[in-house]
Amino acid sequence: MPLHDPFIVADSDTRTYYLYTSNEPSVSGVDGIGTMVYRSHDLRDWMRPVVVFLTAEQKGIWATDGAWAPEVHAWGDKYYLFTTLHNEDEKLPVPPPNRWGTPFQVPNHRRGTVTAVSDSLLGPFTVVDPARPTPPENLMTLDGTLHVDPSGQPWMVYAHEWLQTIDGIMEAIRLAPDLTRTIGEPVFLFKGSDAPWLSEQIPGGTPHQLPPYITDGPQLHRAPDGSLLMLWSTYEKNVAGRDGTISGGYVQTYAVSESGDITGPWQQRRPLVRDDSGHGMLFASFDGRLMMVLHRPFGNARGKLYEMQLHGHELRVLRQCTDLDGGE
Template sequence: MKFRFAGMVAFMLGNAVAMAVEPVVLADPTVLVDGKTYYLYGTSGVDSNLGFPYCKSENLSDWKDSYRLALARIDGNIFGTKWFWAPQVFKHDGKYYMFYTANERIAYAMADSPAGPFTGGGEIVSDINQIDPFVFFDDDGSAILYHVRLDRGNRIYAVRLSPDLSRMQGKPVECISAVLPWENTASSEWGVTEGPTVIKRGDEYVMFYSANDFRNPDYAVGIATASSPFGPWHKRPAPIIHRSNIGRNGTGHGDLFTDKDGNLCYVFHVHNTDEEVSPRRTMIVNLDKETLTPIVETLRELTIN
């Protein structure tokens, strides 16, 4: 009888382990909507030196881990050997492009499928270390690379890209730096603004960005607007996504996408717990289309199931 009971307990515990909810731990996340499928990419919470993992879902609730890399250093034929951070994936001229950070430089690769493998491409050559790429296509089809240059802090810049997206054209223009009180709550000598995402509404350009060191509980998301893609940018005085309204530390560095129901969504990461920064967890919240502020009751943490 003891044996049978022990066996039953072991069986039940085994099932409990198998059914345990596993959080998605992708930092600096981005979502590509391709047909009926959502593809989620981000900085690996396991080992960011190997490349970029991805998950996919049909409904934003049931996420499946691919257990493979969309872009893999071990496969070769890509730029970079370490520190694979902050990818952006989009479809352009029949190909899928991934712009990403590696070795504190910006690079790109291409694929025939959102699942990869992303290969080829190369570095977007610069005279300074740069991270966090975001490619914005304006109404005339021209491409602008928003990115962070590591110069007197993490500062957001914009520069035009060549038609084939392989190189910068012209001199980068500074857009955003940490000057507001909420953007540098630790009073650090190295201020941080990073993770830019830009959309256009009518004639207005809107930039979502994150500020503070990512390890700071006050890491948060702000908004700035401009009448030109190169600024000048006018910031809102306070962040729109912050631990005060989300209820989690380290809220930031995400991307915008429109879901299949037409909702404007922001995907971002938060600290693992109140005490631990990593591995960072992935969350999504819907935004009010008029105010661009989060609809907090739509907030959800992503899990593998």
Template sequence: MMKKNLLLTGIALALQILIAFGQHLETNNPLDIPLGDPYILYDKVSDAYYLYGTGGTENGFVAYASTDLKTWEKQGVVYSSAQSKNWGTKDFWAPEVYAYNGKYYLFYSAHWKENPNHELENYRIGVAVADKPTGPFEDLTGKPLFDPGYPIIDANVYFAEDGKCYLYYSRCCYKHPVQSEISKWAKDKGLYQEIEESWVYGVELKADFSGVAGQPKLLLRPPVAMNDQQAEWESRSVTSGEVNRRWTEGSYLFKHDGRYYMMYSANHFAGENYAVGYATGKHPLGPFVKSSFNPILEKNTNKGGVVSGTGHNSILLTKDGKRLCVYHGRTTETGDQRLVFIDPLEINKDGRLQVKGPTVGPVKIR
């Protein structure tokens, strides 16, 4: 009798394991979460996922938590500028949270209150720390991480195998006109007198996140020549007459098979042409070469779909090792509201990145 019970118990356990492995982890696009610039942290301590992004509260950030990437619960405000060490006044954007040395660090962009020249875009990057993914996060120093002398946004941090940390950010287009064949074309067409650009830089971080070590290095910028393979898709905001700016922003770095991948967004974040490309290099600070397959994520409304404005992505490595592309987008049904999307990211044998999206409805992610 005992042997029979043990046998039945073993069979039941085996069936449970088979069912578990046979189940597909799913999410549903778009998530019913009105955030831009989304970033998801998998926290090993709590065995849960935490989603952060632009929006949800005034002058701060909120978080959502999930155990399955489909059902999300709002955790409330995790960072607020109403604190003694606050240095930002408005436009709190693009938060990313990292678990590091037993603490959680939030990197974000905001408008710096030290603004003697009354600049319209006086953005810098700050760092706040907490004991939990849900905060409360408190600013480290009461001032921006560093001041390069121009407005910057969209912080991303890479933790290298040798213990070094690298910060990536985007110099704003603001007061940064650049001469190129694109700007000459726009001027000749009577569209714009000048074209402003944003560029992606990288710099090593100090170990305690109190500042940067060394000088920032230019890593990515929009193409100068019109016959450049990247020029068409990275210039759509200009060529469509939308705005006199070309962006290279929302960068995200990861490593695979000895190669560094830097994903980035181009075009106006509030427009339909916002899209994602990538570049590769052999070192965290480049040089980087843009992929000939760009863009790898863009609107599908011109192909019968309902999604546009796809961009400012990050990559989530799930607890079972699956890479997912997390980004914001819009649908014809939801209008201008930015919502969060999650789609699988695949890396082909030749190293090519492919985002399996944008999609609407159930998405199998395992």
């Protein structure tokens, strides 16, 4: 199953797993930039994906490309799709020289997560504001996810692109009760360089890892003890070219807010999975297991499933579920 940035909704009413990912025309049979969904009753055998969102069907939409990292969340009596779009023709100002004196300045363009709504997990989803992304449009952002705090306040948590910040940032912003617009200013959560283990894989005798530092794929999970976990991804052994390309191994890691508050403070934990793996999310299977799905490798990605365990707020991998792998 070709897929990037997988997100699974376990629908208890139908006992069906819905796995959302970017549309792949060679698999779905539908051309266009958008979102498709695989369905399964057992996490092993999956139906041919169907397309639930296409940018070409969104009248007046600002974006031309992307449809990365789709997520679907039930909210009220509707379902809301978050997916990241961009438009390289709509330029953003190039940031001023940063504190590291990094020798490249990559041209920035409009990028951000949009919100779309549907009555069904199978769509079709219609973007609520075709004129702009949901986070502040002067920021270059991606991978927006939904978090609802204990008071019932919805937030969008997203990655503020290293292309604009050099040291990538995780931020959160409050959402209106109908999820269609933001309230107030973004709140800083942590930066990519906060992960203390980033230099471990660099060969001895070479300099410590230099910027940029990448933040990708936030996803929030409430632990039984009330603390808050955030899965996120980054790269080890980062090497950035002047054209903005990144080389190095993709990593699935996580952070913990022991206070249980989205504002933290956030403490970084060690990686869960290396091997060029990442952009994972946690969900509960119908038989009560805590599961994680991610993609590996970054190029020509496939989905991989892991059984997980929580001890308080410490997360660990029990096993990779190779019994659920299909044919390569």
